[in-house]
Structures are given as structure tokens and as C-alpha cells.
Amino acid sequence: MRLAATPSQTVGPFFSIGMHTVDVAIEPGGERLTIQGQVLDGDGNGVNDAVIETWQADSAGHYADRSSRGWGRAVTDSSGRFRFSTAKPGRLAGVGDVVHAPHLAVTIFARGLLRHLVTRIYFPDEPSNASDHTLGSVPDERRGTLIARAAGLNRFEWNVILQGKDETVFFEC
Amino acid sequence: MDRQLRTMVPISGYRRPLPGTQPDYLHPSYVSSRKRAPSKSLIAIPATPSEVTGPRFTPQDVAAGESDLTRQHGGAPLGERIIVSGRVVDEEDRPVGGTLIEIWQANAAGRYAHESDQHDAPLDPNFSGGGRLITDGDGRYTFTTIKPGAYPWGNHDNAWRPAHIHFSIFGPALATRLVTQMYFPGDPLLAADPIWNSIADENARNRLVSALDWETTSPGYALGYRFNIVLRGRERTPMEE
Numbered sequence: 001m002r003l004a005a006t007p008s009q010t011v012g013p014f015f016s017i018g019m020h021t022v023d024v025a026i027e028p029g030g031e032r033l034t035i036q037g038q039v040l041d042g043d044g045n046g047v048n049d050a051v052i053e054t055w056q057a058d059s060a061g062h063y064a065d066r067s068s069r070g071w072g073r074a075v076t077d078s079s080g081r082f083r084f085s086t087a088k089p090g091r092l093a094g095v096g097d098v099v100h101a102p103h104l105a106v107t108i109f110a111r112g113l114l115r116h117l118v119t120r121i122y123f124p125d126e127p128s129n130a131s132d133h134t135l136g137s138v139p140d141e142r143r144g145t146l147i148a149r150a151a152g153l154n155r156f157e158w159n160v161i162l163q164g165k166d167e168t169v170f171f172e173c
Numbered sequence: 174m175d176r177q178l179r180t181m182v183p184i185s186g187y188r189r190p191l192p193g194t195q196p197d198y199l200h201p202s203y204v205s206s207r208k209r210a211p212s213k214s215l216i217a218i219p220a221t222p223s224e225v226t227g228p229r230f231t232p233q234d235v236a237a238g239e240s241d242l243t244r245q246h247g248g249a250p251l252g253e254r255i256i257v258s259g260r261v262v263d264e265e266d267r268p269v270g271g272t273l274i275e276i277w278q279a280n281a282a283g284r285y286a287h288e289s290d291q292h293d294a295p296l297d298p299n300f301s302g303g304g305r306l307i308t309d310g311d312g313r314y315t316f317t318t319i320k321p322g323a324y325p326w327g328n329h330d331n332a333w334r335p336a337h338i339h340f341s342i343f344g345p346a347l348a349t350r351l352v353t354q355m356y357f358p359g360d361p362l363l364a365a366d367p368i369w370n371s372i373a374d375e376n377a378r379n380r381l382v383s384a385l386d387w388e389t390t391s392p393g394y395a396l397g398y399r400f401n402i403v404l405r406g407r408e409r410t411p412m413e414e
Contacts, residue, residue: 001265001266002188002264002265002406003262003263003264003265003266003403003406004190004191004194004264004376004377004380004403005188005190005194005195005264005351005403005404005405005406006351006353006380006381006402006403006404007194007195007196007353007372007377007378007380007381008195008196008351008352008353009196009339009352009353009354009368009369009371009381010203010205010352010354010368011339011341011352012339012354013287013289013290014277014279014285014287014289014290014339015277015339015341016287017277017278017285017286017287017301017302017303018275018276018277018302018303018304018305018339018341019275019277019341020275041208041209042207042208042209042212043208045208047209049289053350055223055226055227055228055347056223057222057223063222063223063226065226065227065228065229066229067228067229067231068228068229068230068234069228070228071227071228092221092222092223094221094222095183095184100221100222100223103223105223105224105347107347107350109352110209111205111209112203112205112206112207112208112209112210113198113206113209113210114196114197114198114200114203114206114210114368114371115195115196115198116350116352117211118224118347120223133219133221134218134221137216137218138216162208162209162210162211163208163209163210163211163212164212167211167212167213168211169216170211170215170216171215171216171217171218172189172215172216172217172218173186173187173217173218173220173224173348
């Protein structure tokens with residue numbers, strides 16, 4: 001017998017009472033990088049009450065799924081900006097000879113989102129992007145929404161556009 | 174199964190929701206969804222390691238006493254003390270033990286201890302409204318708190334949210350992540366609430382309404398409300414069928 005999963009509801013604007021910000025814990029000695037950006041609504045206004053959770057593999061491409069290492073949570077400020085610091089994940093081995101390009105899995109909650117959104121952050125100038133099956137399933141003209149922009153040494157920018165012409169790709173998974 | 178063979182088997186993902194049992198992103202009567210709901214279809218992807226793994230929290234990550242919201246300050250909060258408990262299971266009714274639950278809520282007067290909440294109702298110096306715990310091996314959890322008040326909001330003329338407690342649950346994988354709200358039985362505000370009504374299926378909607386529970390009611394101390402949570406279950410792999 002299959003039970004039906006409990007329905008989702010929005011986090012609303014007051015989530016910080018219960019959902020505390022958590023910095024991504026990385027492996028000792030890992031090289032830090034910063035990813036920052038802005039969450040924007042369909043009118044281009046910053047979303048000041050969004051939560052961004054990230055989950056990623058370590059530099060060897062392994063998920064630490066017996067712990068919370070590799071997971072973090074950031075919230076947007078009054079202009080919709082967020083920033084977090086982490087380490088670059090490695091490539092992951094997939095089924096058969098499939099390799100997954102380095103990426104962060106991202107979950108987004110906000111007032112106004114009745115269900116959370118799932119997306120990914122990939123890295124620019126990463127040769128394995130070309131053979132990544134998930135990126136390959138995204139139409140060419142939208143793929144760029146998943147790839148962070150280099151913004152200096154170990155700094156990247158990546159925006160989330162919730163709605164509209166340049167909408168970020170969100171996944172059903 | 175040796176390692177080589179195992180890597181040839183596709184990763185089994187998590188079940189997609191049954192029709193009507195989850196809200197659509199755009200629910201126009203919930204005004205905040207209008208400019209925040211994605212306008213393009215989600216892109217369905219096969220499961221990869223990123224979706225079938227997830228962070229694991231342990232009892233050491235949570236301080237003792239975080240599950241009792243009535244004892245976080247010097248005095249007792251105002252309001253009706255309640256015990257909210259239940260069980261977290263997957264769609265096959267298997268317990269989800271050892272998972273983090275975070276809750277947050279308004280105080281008895283319908284005011285959140287949050288700088289953005291401007292509702293003209295008193296703050297309670299003895300109530301912050303946040304709690305956390307890790308489910309036990311059988312997926313069970315118990316919070317002690319006070320019954321939150323209803324409060325007005327700006328969605329439409331004379332809009333009031335029904336009393337509710339926000340729940341955040343992780344489960345074993347990124348794909349099982351859930352944030353939802355628990356409501357109280359018999360609340361007449363539910364019928365007019367666009368957030369609750371964003372769930373098309375009536376049975377699914379009603380699963381967010383807790384039940385008064387004599388078994389967990391503590392005589393002379395606090396009424397019990399039961400709220401069970403079902404997280405997405407995993408697809409069967411071809412080998413299991």
C-alpha cells in the first residue's frame with residue numbers, strides 16, 4: 001500500500017525562527033570559494049525572504065551522507081542577496097561510464113513558494129560540463145542559468161530568477 | 174553484488190507526487206505566488222547521487238531541551254500548553270528515524286518573535302517559537318509548545334491565517350526534503366485560507382490538519398495533538414520488481 005506524501009506549504013516570511021543559517025562545513029584543507037548572488041522575482045525585485053540550501057560532494061566527488069558535511073543554508077538579505085563560502089566539489093562517478101560535472105545541488109524556499117525549488121550551480125570553464133547528462137537535458141538557451149560566473153579569484157556569482165524570460169532552470173527530481 | 178556490477182544499475186529515484194496532492198507553484202489567490210512561481214515547466218531529470226543522498230544530523234547537533242518551547246526562558250509562556258507528536262514515515266509506511274525536524278510558530282497572541290512581523294499583538298518575553306529535534310529510531314517525535322494564535326495578513330481584505338505550526342523535515346535524501354504547515358482540527362479559518370487551499374485534493378489537504386489525541390494528552394497538563402508526516406518513498410529498482 002502506498003501512502004501519499006504530506007503536501008508542501010510555504011516557509012512564509014518568518015522561517016529564521018526555526019531554520020538557522022548554517023555555513024557549509026568542508027573537508028580540512030579544502031580551498032575556500034565564495035558564491036554570491038541575488039534571488040529575483042518576476043518583476044526583477046529582490047526576494048528578501050528566501051532560504052538557499054546547498055548540498056555537495058567533497059573534492060574527491062564523494063557525498064558525506066552519514067553527516068551534514070557538504071550541506072549549508074544561507075538566507076537572503078533585504079535586497080535579496082545571499083552569499084556563502086564553500087569548497088569546489090569534485091566530479092562524481094555515475095552509472096557505467098557516466099561522470100557528473102562538479103556542481104552544488106540547491107534547494108530554494110521562500111514566501112510565495114508553495115513548494116520548494118530544486119536547481120544546481122555548475123562551474124564555468126569546467127570541461128566535464130560538456131558531458132554532464134543533467135546539463136545536457138536542459139535546452140541550450142537556458143543552460144547558462146545553471147552556470148556560475150567567475151568574479152575574481154575563488155569568487156563566483158550566480159543569480160536565481162524565479163520567473164520570466166530569463167528564468168532559472170528548476171528540476172523535478 | 175560486486176562494485177562494478179552495482180554501478181551499472183540505474184539509481185532508483187523518488188516517487189513523483191500523486192495528482193492534486195501537492196500545491197501548484199502558481200495559486201493566484203495566494204498573492205505572493207504570482208510573481209514568484211516559475212512560469213516554465215520544471216525539467217524532469219533521472220536521479221543522480223545528488224538527489225538520493227542528503228545531510229544527516231545527529232542528536233549531538235541539537236541541544237537538549239530544544240523540543241520544549243515552553244521552557245526556553247525564565248518563565249512560562251502565555252497560552253494553552255500543548256503536546257504535538259507524531260511519526261515520520263515514508264510512502265511505504267517505513268519509519269524515518271534519526272532525521273531533523275525544525276518547527277517555528279507565532280505565540281498565543283498570533284505574533285511571531287521576528288523583526289518583520291508588525292502585527293499589533295503582544296510579544297511574549299517567554300516565547301521565541303522555534304524548536305528542533307531528531308526523530309527516534311521509530312520515526313517518532315514530540316514537541317511541547319503553546320497553541321499559536323491566528324493572525325491577520327495582507328493577502329486580501331480581512332485575511333487571517335488559521336493557527337499553524339511550520340515544520341521542516343529532511344528525511345534520508347535531498348529528494349525527501351519537505352517544508353509544510355500543521356493546522357488544528359475544526360478551525361473555521363481553514364476554509365478561507367489560500368495557502369491551505371492551494372492543495373487541490375481534499376484528502377491531501379486534510380492530512381495537514383492534526384488530530385486531538387487523548388493518548389498523548391498529559392492529564393492536568395497539556396492537550397495532545399497528533400500530526401503524522403509522510404515523506405516521499407523510493408521507486409523500486411527493476412531488480413526488486
